[in-house]
Amino acid sequence: MAYSDKVIDHYNHPRNVGQLDKSSIEVGTGLVGAPECGDVMRLQIKVNPETQVIEEAKFKTFGCGSAIASSSLATEWVKGKTVDQALEIKNTDIVKELSLPPVKIHCSVLAEDAIRAAIGDWKKKNGVGEQTATAVPVVAAD
Amino acid sequence: MNAACWSCGSAVPAGKPWCDACGKVQAPLESVDFFTVFSLPRKLRIDMTALERTFYRMSRKLHPDLYAQASPEERQWSLDQTSQLNDAYRTLKDPIARTEYLLRLEGVEIEAGKSDDGKPRDSRVPPDLLEEVFELNMQLEEMRMNRKMGEDDPQLRADLEKARTQFESQLAAVDTGLEALWASWDETVDSSAAKSDTGNIKGEIVALLDRRRYIRNLVRDVNEALET
Numbered sequence: 001m002a003y004s005d006k007v008i009d010h011y012n013h014p015r016n017v018g019q020l021d022k023s024s025i026e027v028g029t030g031l032v033g034a035p036e037c038g039d040v041m042r043l044q045i046k047v048n049p050e051t052q053v054i055e056e057a058k059f060k061t062f063g064c065g066s067a068i069a070s071s072s073l074a075t076e077w078v079k080g081k082t083v084d085q086a087l088e089i090k091n092t093d094i095v096k097e098l099s100l101p102p103v104k105i106h107c108s109v110l111a112e113d114a115i116r117a118a119i120g121d122w123k124k125k126n127g128v129g130e131q132t133a134t135a136v137p138v139v140a141a142d
Numbered sequence: 143m144n145a146a147c148w149s150c151g152s153a154v155p156a157g158k159p160w161c162d163a164c165g166k167v168q169a170p171l172e173s174v175d176f177f178t179v180f181s182l183p184r185k186l187r188i189d190m191t192a193l194e195r196t197f198y199r200m201s202r203k204l205h206p207d208l209y210a211q212a213s214p215e216e217r218q219w220s221l222d223q224t225s226q227l228n229d230a231y232r233t234l235k236d237p238i239a240r241t242e243y244l245l246r247l248e249g250v251e252i253e254a255g256k257s258d259d260g261k262p263r264d265s266r267v268p269p270d271l272l273e274e275v276f277e278l279n280m281q282l283e284e285m286r287m288n289r290k291m292g293e294d295d296p297q298l299r300a301d302l303e304k305a306r307t308q309f310e311s312q313l314a315a316v317d318t319g320l321e322a323l324w325a326s327w328d329e330t331v332d333s334s335a336a337k338s339d340t341g342n343i344k345g346e347i348v349a350l351l352d353r354r355r356y357i358r359n360l361v362r363d364v365n366e367a368l369e370t
Contacts, residue, residue, distance in 0.1 A: 031276060033267045035352035038359035040276045062279040 003065050004099040010069035015076050018058040020044040028122025030114040034106055039063030041071050043114035045078060045086075047122055052082045059114070066104040070094050070111035083119055083128075159204055159223040167204065169215075170222045175247055176230035184248075185331050186241055186324035188234060197231045238354070241320070241347060250344055267352055275356045281305065282360065286367045299368070306364045309357055316354045323347050 003011070019042070020027045026046050033040045039062065046056035057075035061068045073094055078086040094100070094108035123129070144153040145168075152163035157174035160167050177184050180196055204227060209220040233239045282305060289298045323346055330340050 031269070031272050033272045033275065033356070035267050035355055038355040040272055040279060040356070042276060060276075060280075062276070062283075 003069075006098050007065055007069040007100070010072040010098070011065040014059075014068055014072040016058050016072065016079075017060060019060060020046050020056060020058050025049075025125055026122075028118040028120070028125065030117025030119075030121060032110055032113045032117050034063070034067070034110050036106065037063065037067075039067045039107070039110060041067060041110050041114045043071060043074060043111075043118045045115075045118045045122060047083060047126075049126070052084070054078045054081055054083065054086055063110075064104075064107065066098070066100055066107040067110060069098055070100070070107045071114060073097060074111040074115055078115060083122070086115055087119060089115055159200065159227070167209065167212075167216050167219045167223060169219050170226050174226070176233050176243060177247075179227060179230040180234065182234075183331055184244060185328040186237075186244060187328055188240065190235065193231070193234060197227065200227055237320075237324075238351070241324070241351065245344060245347065245351075248340075248344060250348060268349070271353060271356065275360070278305075278309075278360055279363075282363055282367065289367065302364055302368050306361065306368065309361045309364060313354065313357045313361060316350055316357060319350050320347065320354070323350065 020029075022029050022044070024046070026049060028045045028047065030043045031040070032043075041059065041061040041063065043059045044057065045054045047053070048055050057079050059071040059075050061071045074089070077089055077093075081089075089112065091105070091108035091112040094111055095105055098108070100108055144155055146152070147154050147161035147164060147166060147168065149166040150161060150164040152161055154161050154168055157171055157178040158168065159170065159179075175184075180193065182188065182193075201224065204220050204223045206217065206220045206224060209217045212220070233243050282302075285298055285301050285305070289295065289302070292298075323343055327340070327343050327347070330343065
């Protein structure tokens, strides 16, 4: 199976690799894993407290090329969006953008999970509840 | 559940590849599970010697060469039965593949991430395991990077060797845990235990299999780093 050019590009030149200060109140951290393939992905966002715009995003992924590309793309996409806009990113958008084959769809799911987990962490830190009608639980109960 | 032999009309137990009365090959059933192929209960500990012996005995009996002169249907059935037998043997002889297969038979979903409709899945990986795996990966990556940058530093090699020993012993610990769970599972099969008991065991097996995949990847990565 061949990777698409976009996957290869993200794999060779991953965007926004790194980490943000986990202890900062403005930073949300999402650590997720795909047990079926043994991938782990950490995605972090830095949110402007005034505007709720994600100003910075970093990731670190241990996994296959598709998992790295999916998380790299996810950091690119969340940057500049508000928290609520970022929650609208769907794994299917990532699949389309990267032309992921069916066996790699779970990589995009992982990236979406990572965005949700990071935003969930940020909301928890900042006491932001789920005011919207769509009561999708984004934070797993402790 | 029996079916009638197409040739002599005798009763043939479901999944039995041939008729005991007349010896004719039967049409394979799609729905037959791999344990039934070998007339085994759904247990996780298997006598490997007996399994191998049965496999060779059945292979000889079903071998397509024996059906060269038979009717086209029988020829096809011997092919299909042989291929089913091979699949069953390959799955059951590997303890991990066998465990995953049994869980699937028992209705446990191993492959997560199937929801491509964007619905959040229930993530079942415990956070502390993720933290641990992430940390181990970070350490391993640092060692590999350092090794790539500089000359073959004996200290780094020693660190990697140490990491390998550590991961391998973790893998061994997981396997020991799995063996204990296999034994518990097999006991519930014998005692027809309550649903809640079997449910708990299944959950624990799934968790250990998840952990095993992560650690196996770490072992693989550290071995790769040591080879280059």
